[in-house]
Amino acid sequence: MQPLVMKLNGQDVTLQIDPSTMLVDVLRDELHLTGTKVGCNEGECGACTVLVDGLAVDSCLFPALKADHREVNTIEGLTSDDELHPLQQTFIEVGAVQCGFCTPGMIMAAKALLDENPSPDEDEIKRAISGTLCRCTGYTKIVAAVRAAAGKGGK
Numbered sequence: 001m002q003p004l005v006m007k008l009n010g011q012d013v014t015l016q017i018d019p020s021t022m023l024v025d026v027l028r029d030e031l032h033l034t035g036t037k038v039g040c041n042e043g044e045c046g047a048c049t050v051l052v053d054g055l056a057v058d059s060c061l062f063p064a065l066k067a068d069h070r071e072v073n074t075i076e077g078l079t080s081d082d083e084l085h086p087l088q089q090t091f092i093e094v095g096a097v098q099c100g101f102c103t104p105g106m107i108m109a110a111k112a113l114l115d116e117n118p119s120p121d122e123d124e125i126k127r128a129i130s131g132t133l134c135r136c137t138g139y140t141k142i143v144a145a146v147r148a149a150a151g152k153g154g155k
């Protein structure tokens with residue numbers, strides 16, 4: 001076992017982990033943050049997307065120890081004082097959520113984009129979410145939701 005220290009959704013977290021553990025398993029199994037989903041477990045679907053130092057990563061392929069002494073943000077960290085993040089609001093308003101399985105990863109990928117580029121054009125949005133697959137809505141409404149969040153200043 002080895003220590004892992006992270007700033008997770010703004011809170012300092014320290015735990016002991018098996019060094020071979022992937023970040024998604026630490027988040028879901030050790031810390032019970034099950035908002036981050038596991039689809040393929042092979043880096044193909046983006047359901048497990050979280051931010052490490054602001055960059056979107058597939059947490060199913062990201063060794064947890066690589067997050068040591070870094071900032072990790074998950075979908076759970078977006079809601080503050082019970083208020084939804086603008087991206088969460090616009091996904092609901094625009095109808096960009098159906099089964100919801102892809103939604104946490106999609107929103108985290110979009111957040112990484114808006115943090116870096118608050119006014120992305122459609123191509124930039126499509127590129128940013130291209131690693132995240134949605135089997136339900138198609139992408140038109142998802143892109144519209146990200147645009148609407150950008151319009152609200154939603155990073």
Ligand code: FES
Nearest residue numbers: 039040041046060
């Ligand atoms: S579960 Fe990580 S990319 Fe599919």
Ligand code: FES
Nearest residue numbers: 098102134135136
């Ligand atoms: S809403 Fe079902 S996979 Fe995207």
